[in-house]
Amino acid sequence: MPGQNLTQIEAIERAAKIQVQNYLVQLDLTANEKTFRSKTTVHFSALAGAKDTFIDAITAEVHSLTLNGNSIDKSAADGSRIALTGLQEQNVLVVDADFFFMNTGEGLHRFVDPVDQEVYLYTQFEVPDSRRMFAVFEQPNLKAEFTFEVIASSRWKVISNQALASKEELSAGNARFVFKTTPKISSYITALVAGPYHEVRSELTSSDGRIIPLGVFSRASLAEYLDADYIFEKTRQGFEFFESNFKLAYPFEKYDQLFVPEFNAGAMENAGCVTFTENYVFRSKVSDATRERRVVTILHELAHMWFGDLVTMEWWNDLWLNESFAEYASTLATAEATEWHGAWTTFASLEKSWAYRQDQLPSTHPIVASIKDLEDVLVNFDGITYAKGASVLKQLVAWVGQDKFMAGVAKYFEKHAWGNTQLKDLLAELEAVSGRDLSEWSALWLETAGVNTMKPAIETDGSVIKSFAIMQTAIKEQPTIRPHRMAVGFYNLIDGKVIRTNRIELDADGAQTMVTEAVGLELPDLILLNDDDLAYTKIRLDEKSWKFAIENLGKIDDSLARSLIWGAAWDATRDAETPARDFIQLVLNNIAFETESTTVLTLLRQLLIAAKQFVAPENRDAEVARVADELLELATLAKPGSDSQFQFAKFFAQFACADRHFDALEKLLSQKLQLSGLEIDTDLAWELLTGLVVGGRKTATDIDQMLAKDNTSNGQRAAIAARAAIPTAESKKAIWQQLTTDKSLSNVLVDAGSLAFGRTLDDSLIEPFVAPYFEAVLELWNNNTFKIAEYLIENLYPTGLASNELVALTAAKLQDSQVQQIPALSRILLESKANVERALRAQQKDSEN
Incomplete structure (x- = not known):
């Protein structure tokens, strides 16, 4: 066997x-x-x-x-x-x-x-x-x-x-x-x-008149932070939205939501007994991005009660359909049934950027993936399964119409309740209600991999559009050209704000699609392809629009339009079309005007990658220091107590690299420097302390003292991350040994420690572990469960040491016959190698400017 x-x-x-x-x-x-x-x-x-x-x-x-x-x-x-x-x-x-x-x-x-x-x-x-x-x-x-x-x-x-x-x-x-x-x-x-567990009870009345008992649970030591009433409120909103749209009452007898320790994912859709990461029990201030994500997750798992639990895939090749549907439905419900009306902007900023990134890796795969065994399933919990699939479902809704889409889904639930299905069963119902033949659509969108790029080709007489075409391209490795239902937005600067003045919706298919409705119209300040983010595609702007967008990004009134332009800028940076320092400058010039918390979070994460991986080595130290300076300034000038102030302060700790930064961190931690409205609570204190550890200003003794004050699960996780960042050869060797051999470490400690291992201002501390990493990968894979092995092999890979030598070492390991017999391990290494190659291309572009 x-x-x-x-x-x-x-x-x-x-x-x-x-x-x-x-x-x-x-x-x-x-x-x-x-x-x-x-x-x-x-x-x-x-x-x-x-x-x-x-x-x-x-x-x-x-x-x-x-x-x-x-x-x-x-x-x-x-x-x-x-x-x-x-x-x-x-x-x-x-x-x-x-x-x-x-x-x-x-x-x-x-x-x-x-x-x-x-x-x-x-x-x-x-x-x-x-x-x-x-x-x-x-x-x-x-x-x-x-x-x-x-x-x-x-x-x-x-x-x-x-x-x-x-x-x-x-x-x-x-x-x-x-x-x-x-x-x-x-x-x-x-x-x-x-x-x-601490338990809070409530109930609701289902659409069929049944009383559904509700429960919310957390560990007793977190009970004071459990905002059960809010969770019940979102749950009731989700029940009403889904029962109305699915035309079917909740299929189970009760609905308990339990926030549990050391959870590997965001949540799990166990029937009537949903488990969530207890990171969603907020003991300290969190960003609005995290608060919104919790709502999306609550509704994601609730959607699964119908799609996944009541009707279940036949085999794991349709895992994507479970997850993509839940992701699409939960975003829709969040936008339409809760106070988080900007959920589609969040989706564009977070989910779609994940999808585009995953879809450009050499490991990309069709949405309907070939799943030959359980190991294939485990590595396919990825940006294709969740984010691209949900993006394509959004495109399908635009293609057939939302009312008809939901009607087809309702028929699907009615016909297949308590059974197992394949993709064709859902498509049959959607075809029946919409009158559209979806076989070609399915083949092009679900059975091929890769993302297309759309660019405008515009001819004018100076002020009036004479010709307008949408040009669609694909890379040679994934050459499929697909049909896109998309909108084109015209934006103009009016009274200090950039607002949409015209919108054209059309089917863009083939290498060139003529936009005849635009001919004769006055050329606007900004033309935005994929307006409203209906399609799954990368976009580029024409030269005039791009220049205008860079100069006026903070004035664009619509958050989703801003998100699309941010995404285009990041795509161009990742693709080494524009230098990383240009993207950094664009972010620093405009992030203070960004109103959407998830967009701010996404941009700050992209800043980390741009400054620490994509900037040329000869420019990097100065650029990282400049970002740190700017983030501290942004935190100082931000509205007191605002979400942006909080996020700027957190990320300042991650960029700190000079004495002036560490001086500021020490003063913030001791509260000798106070930013109006910014509370240094427990979790933020750990962030500041870890930044000081990286800079050599705090030691293991300081970490132990902080842990003695916060000997909690969160504290232990923060402590191992801080220890992993201690900038001495002895400490790095000790934490490496602990992570790779100590079976008593739980999953979250392994994840936190291995993530922080590469956090250093001195690459020479990491270089001695490159050879041991490649020597150990097979042993780490074979001697651990999947999740522990995945954490160790992904997180300990020395991405920060991007070089042709690292590419060569990884390529050599991929040729190892034992590695080749483990597709999941091969995939992790292949993706890591691709990330290094992308970083090297971006560095080359940055060094040319």
Whole structure:
């Protein structure tokens, strides 16, 4: 057996052999800190006379196996799978085994709160990790009913997909929690959360008249920061929006939202039991970008209750459809049903920039990806699956019309409730309601990779447009030319503001599309392709418009239009068409006028890349110092207490590189320097301290003292990041050793420490680890779970040392036959190499100017 990596062929073969009716999962969580007892009883049918199959179970120790009352030799279990032979038409399998508690955010994760030493558990099963808690036929199209019985501390809250049916007090302070049986669902959206969680209750009335119980949970030590009323408000708004648009009441019996520690993702759509990263419980000030993202995430997971949980993909090649639909629907709901009306600007700034970046890597793939096994799935939680897919769905909505799109979706839910589907099932419903043949659209948009570039070609007589064409190009590696539903906006400077004065919407198809409606119109100050961001495409501006946009960016009234111009500027910088220092100057000249928090955040992140990776080495030190100076000035001049002031101060700490900067950081941290309205709260204090550590002004002793005051999960994460940034050879060696060998480190500590490892003002501190990195990658991959290996190999890659030598070393590793046998590892290295090559091209362009 090939261990844990289930292939699509195996899944197809197994689904043809069996049909699963139900699971009874009986857990005892009280035995010890390392393992727990799990007894699974599963009823399933053998189809067409099938006599053998296998069930998945990643076990610590198997106690007994019984099939149809007959004992199975324990050798049938290899630690990942259990071979089953001698099947009957109807079968009852009982697997009694110990399973491991995890500290990697995969399976049943165990966390001890450093504040009060309380134990908290939660599950994370997507993609293939329910098999880390019970024996299961681990694939999305083998749906079944699940009943969970759990022995745990009597004082704990124990939560699952369904409501609690009974609680029986046992000896030694324990109790048996028995849950109602679930509807027929996939194993990856089952869930268990247990511990002394703080709980807030409410309810709502569904569109079918049912009362839906609501719960919001957090760790007890975070209870004072849990703004449950706001979360309930957004949840109610989402319920009303989705039930109205989907024409179908919420399909489950309750809706609990649980903020859990050390979570690897933003959230997970477990049916009726959604888990979120507790970064969304705000103990300190956060940007409005983060607050808005929390709302989008809440609505994203709620959308999944219909799209993903009620109707589920047949196999993981349609993972994109689950995620893209939820991302599109949640952005739409955020914009139309909540106070965050600028959600589409946020989508353009954050999601689309992610999609464009991912789509220009050599690892890019069609939206409908080829998923031959579980390892393929794990690396496809990417910008194509989420952001490009959602962008293309937005384009599809523009193509068929939003009302018809939603009508088709409603028919899809009605027809396929509680079942599994493929993409063709959704397209069939959309074709039926819209009257459009989507086969060509699907082939061009979903089955090919790459992003097109659109440029205007304009002829005038000086003031009037004589000819206007949209030119579409593609790179030779992804040569597809696609049909785009898009708008062209005309903007003019009027009374000190740049506002839209005309809009033309059309289908742009082929290498050249003539915009006949523009002929004879007066040439505006600015012509903006893809106005309103309907299409998925990179854009460029004509020379006159570009010059005007650079000079008047802060005066453009519409935030989405600004976002598109920012995006075009960044694309041109990434593509080495314009020097990085020009982009930096553009940002510094205009960011103070930007009103959208996510756009500000995106620009500041891009500033980091531009200054520290894209500026030529001979210009870099001076440019980084200039950015730091400007950010401190911007923070000083910003409106007191504003979101922009907060973000400028945070990023100043990341750019600080000279004595004057470290002097300012020390004064801010000690509050000898006070910026009106800026509170130095706990998390911001860690940011300032870490900036001082990078500059050699603070030491391990200072980190220990700060941690003693903030010995929390957040504090521990900040502390390991600060230690990883200590600028001495000895400290770098120690943290490298800890990250790569210490299995007691949890997932979030590995992520935080490895991310901060390369943060230095002295590249010579990182250079000694280049060779050890390439020597260690195979061992790191083979000796860790997927998520830990991914954190280490991505984060420790020495991107900051961009050079032809680094490219050559990476290319050589990619030729290693063992690496080539691990596509997920190869992809990480290939993408890292591509990022270095892009940086070198950008540096060359910057050095020429």
